Amino acid sequence: MQSLDTNASEVEFVTFFTGGQSFSIDIRQVREIRRWSAVTPLPHAPAEVLGVMNLRGSVIPIFDLAVRFGLTKTPDHVRNVVVIAAHESQTVGLLVESVSEILSVARDRIQETPDLRSDNSRQSIIGVIPVDDGMTRIIDLGAVIQTDRRTLQ
Amino acid sequence: MSAQSSIRDMFFEESEELLEALAEGLAQMNAGNHDDETVNAVFRAVHSIKGGAGAFKLTALVAFAHRFETVLDEMRGHRIAIDSSNLQVLQRSADHLADLVEDARTESDASSVQTEGFLVALDACLGASPGAVVSEPDEPFSFAALSLDLSDIAMPAEAAGQHFRIEFRPHAGLYANGHDPALLIATLADLGDVEVELDLSRLPDLPDYDPAKPSLSWRIRLKSEVEETVVQDVFEFVEGLCDLDIKREVVEAVSEPAPQPPMPADEVVVAVERTDLARPAPVTPKEEGDGAGLTESRGPKPTLRVDLDRVDRLINAVGELIINQSMIAQRVQELRLATDADVVTHVEDYRLLARDIQEAVMAIRAQPVKPLFQRMSRIVREAADSTGKSARLVTHGEGTEVDKTVVERLADPLTHMIRNAVDHGLESLEGRIAAGKDPCGTIHLSAAHRSGAVIITIRDDGAGLNRRKILEIAKKKNLVSQDAELNDAETDALLFLPGFSTASTISNLSGRGVGLDVVRNAVAALGGPVSIASNPGQGTEFTISLPLTLAVLDGMVVSVAGQVMVIPITAILETIRPGVNDLHIVGTNEQLLSIRGKFIPVVDVAKGLGFTRPANHPEPKTLLLVETEKQGQCALIVDRVFDQRQVVIKGLDTNYGAVPGVSAATVLGDGQIALILDPDAIANNRVLPLAEARTAAKLNEERKLAVA
Numbered sequence: 001m002q003s004l005d006t007n008a009s010e011v012e013f014v015t016f017f018t019g020g021q022s023f024s025i026d027i028r029q030v031r032e033i034r035r036w037s038a039v040t041p042l043p044h045a046p047a048e049v050l051g052v053m054n055l056r057g058s059v060i061p062i063f064d065l066a067v068r069f070g071l072t073k074t075p076d077h078v079r080n081v082v083v084i085a086a087h088e089s090q091t092v093g094l095l096v097e098s099v100s101e102i103l104s105v106a107r108d109r110i111q112e113t114p115d116l117r118s119d120n121s122r123q124s125i126i127g128v129i130p131v132d133d134g135m136t137r138i139i140d141l142g143a144v145i146q147t148d149r150r151t152l153q
Numbered sequence: 154m155s156a157q158s159s160i161r162d163m164f165f166e167e168s169e170e171l172l173e174a175l176a177e178g179l180a181q182m183n184a185g186n187h188d189d190e191t192v193n194a195v196f197r198a199v200h201s202i203k204g205g206a207g208a209f210k211l212t213a214l215v216a217f218a219h220r221f222e223t224v225l226d227e228m229r230g231h232r233i234a235i236d237s238s239n240l241q242v243l244q245r246s247a248d249h250l251a252d253l254v255e256d257a258r259t260e261s262d263a264s265s266v267q268t269e270g271f272l273v274a275l276d277a278c279l280g281a282s283p284g285a286v287v288s289e290p291d292e293p294f295s296f297a298a299l300s301l302d303l304s305d306i307a308m309p310a311e312a313a314g315q316h317f318r319i320e321f322r323p324h325a326g327l328y329a330n331g332h333d334p335a336l337l338i339a340t341l342a343d344l345g346d347v348e349v350e351l352d353l354s355r356l357p358d359l360p361d362y363d364p365a366k367p368s369l370s371w372r373i374r375l376k377s378e379v380e381e382t383v384v385q386d387v388f389e390f391v392e393g394l395c396d397l398d399i400k401r402e403v404v405e406a407v408s409e410p411a412p413q414p415p416m417p418a419d420e421v422v423v424a425v426e427r428t429d430l431a432r433p434a435p436v437t438p439k440e441e442g443d444g445a446g447l448t449e450s451r452g453p454k455p456t457l458r459v460d461l462d463r464v465d466r467l468i469n470a471v472g473e474l475i476i477n478q479s480m481i482a483q484r485v486q487e488l489r490l491a492t493d494a495d496v497v498t499h500v501e502d503y504r505l506l507a508r509d510i511q512e513a514v515m516a517i518r519a520q521p522v523k524p525l526f527q528r529m530s531r532i533v534r535e536a537a538d539s540t541g542k543s544a545r546l547v548t549h550g551e552g553t554e555v556d557k558t559v560v561e562r563l564a565d566p567l568t569h570m571i572r573n574a575v576d577h578g579l580e581s582l583e584g585r586i587a588a589g590k591d592p593c594g595t596i597h598l599s600a601a602h603r604s605g606a607v608i609i610t611i612r613d614d615g616a617g618l619n620r621r622k623i624l625e626i627a628k629k630k631n632l633v634s635q636d637a638e639l640n641d642a643e644t645d646a647l648l649f650l651p652g653f654s655t656a657s658t659i660s661n662l663s664g665r666g667v668g669l670d671v672v673r674n675a676v677a678a679l680g681g682p683v684s685i686a687s688n689p690g691q692g693t694e695f696t697i698s699l700p701l702t703l704a705v706l707d708g709m710v711v712s713v714a715g716q717v718m719v720i721p722i723t724a725i726l727e728t729i730r731p732g733v734n735d736l737h738i739v740g741t742n743e744q745l746l747s748i749r750g751k752f753i754p755v756v757d758v759a760k761g762l763g764f765t766r767p768a769n770h771p772e773p774k775t776l777l778l779v780e781t782e783k784q785g786q787c788a789l790i791v792d793r794v795f796d797q798r799q800v801v802i803k804g805l806d807t808n809y810g811a812v813p814g815v816s817a818a819t820v821l822g823d824g825q826i827a828l829i830l831d832p833d834a835i836a837n838n839r840v841l842p843l844a845e846a847r848t849a850a851k852l853n854e855e856r857k858l859a860v861a
Binding site for chain 2 (some may be wrong): 038039040041042043044045049052053054056057058059060061089090091092
């Protein structure tokens, strides 16, 4: 479980859209946002791992966030983007349909994740933020990219 | 405090080098090279360790080094003979000195209990010489030849000191006898700080100049606490060949601050060399050789200590450069320009430059195997001692350079194999005599470069493998079926099975049954096979073949189910395009390839990786014959073979994790990632369902951990 603790009262998130839902990630974890390019598939990989991509000489795995949350696979589209994010020493890419905005919210506006029935979602979403037309889900990057290990066991 | 501890670290680093120099010197003496320079080098190494240890108040180390040094000093002065028994004592003492240094580093005193025994042995050496004086070990000594550069530390003001004023004018006979003033001055520099002044006043004008008639003299001011006789000893061998005047002056207290900081050792060398240059044309060619010997004996080539991380960063960046270069080359090729177009030639230059840089950078990490080999001679001594055998180590190709990581990771397997060679390979003393062999067994350890790989062989002249016994044990331990009929090579390979041990009695050296399989795994993790050859009665030879570097690999680029992949060339024996009659179907799905009268299992790489070919994909036709560890030969089906090239290895583990059947990845010229396959894993997993394949992958991971 990743914590959101910081001294500042405002927290910044990058929000993006995939599988018809809005997600967001702590901006401090985001390294860059890249255009989609072809990946090399990995053998015996879980469905949400699309493959590996070359990021300036580093081999980084690309996760389809929609598949990870049990939604339909993100359709191939030229406007798809990859959010490059870092968790501890790991660098990964998240395939999403589009990046919406950078959201700056007061800490007290972040709400705890309501008790969801799906373990998968409850473990990977650490909170929700109400926005104009609904809400955005804050993802726990560490939990999202742990999937391969979990399916292996 | 931290400055103190970093100087301490420096001392241990220096000590390690000095211990290496010591081991090397002793090895040379052992080989029969008893000249003064070698003995001096050994003496200097021990002396410098003593000096450094004294600075850190490591009394146990100082006391032992002092006694050791006394013996060496006696040898240096030809007062005790350099014979094999004395050399043996010296060698054991050097080992013990290394232990004591290690103890001091870890702040334990595990080895100090043995010190007494070694001291007795050293005293015995001294006792053999009439008139040798054992000076008290706790006598104060100067830190004259301290190899640490401590000049940047505030030194306590010196209370008093003594100087020697030496006037030294060589006669022609001194040069004719092959002496070298520079060497004498260098020896003085070992005793303390020297200031050398060259007196040119007697130098005649050019018309009168006679090169055979020496006209130079030196005035030397030596600041040292040694006895006058010690200074006189320096000139012992040139007595009567020069005008010499030594005056001792005692300064009660240094009132005026020293105008210059005490001259560090390096500067002394410079000064000495300058006088060397100022000397008229060399009188004899012999002398010239001595001059060169001086710089050599003063220490190794200048080196730079660099944090390994920085080097690795550089290597990574160069890896990127190589990829970028091949990307540009590919783009330019796609333009289909005339071959003499400017950009084409520039790109070709770029390619050559990039390769040069890559080679140079790889050379930074390359290290000679010499220190590793030197450590092995100690292993041989210890193994021989504890088994009651007599053995010597003969090394070849010590200068062979290998990647640093390879050298480090080779230490454990090599130690094990050397111990095995002494413990199991060599016969007992009586056995050797009965077989009419030299009672002292020989272990040959050699390294050589051969076609992009490093070949390391460990050969003993023992009895050879007892194949009948090996088979018997394997059957007893149920490692093979009871009615198995194995040929010689297959029998030898049984040694590498986990849990195999041939020693009838379990010794504390080897023979705990964790032997050769661990060795093979460790070497396999470095990317190389281990092979055995044995001749009954003549000995056994283990051969390890290793890649020169772990950063690049020679691979065959193939396509599998539409994906471009790389297979390490070391695993591939040949590529085959089978005819219709060469492939045979067994059961529902298994295929066998018949080649030269043998049937070999065929594995579809795409299936092994869980990839499916598109429906309209043409039937793959190419087979790669690979040699695997567990399955012997195996044929892998791939769609197409493109070419052979060097690829930069990129780990998958950092950002993702281990993938079954894949050892690493690389970036191709077009920027796409290609997976580097592990033929062994693919061949082994071919029949396993997915879940089991994953267990196997996990096992693989554990195995890797165990090796690391």
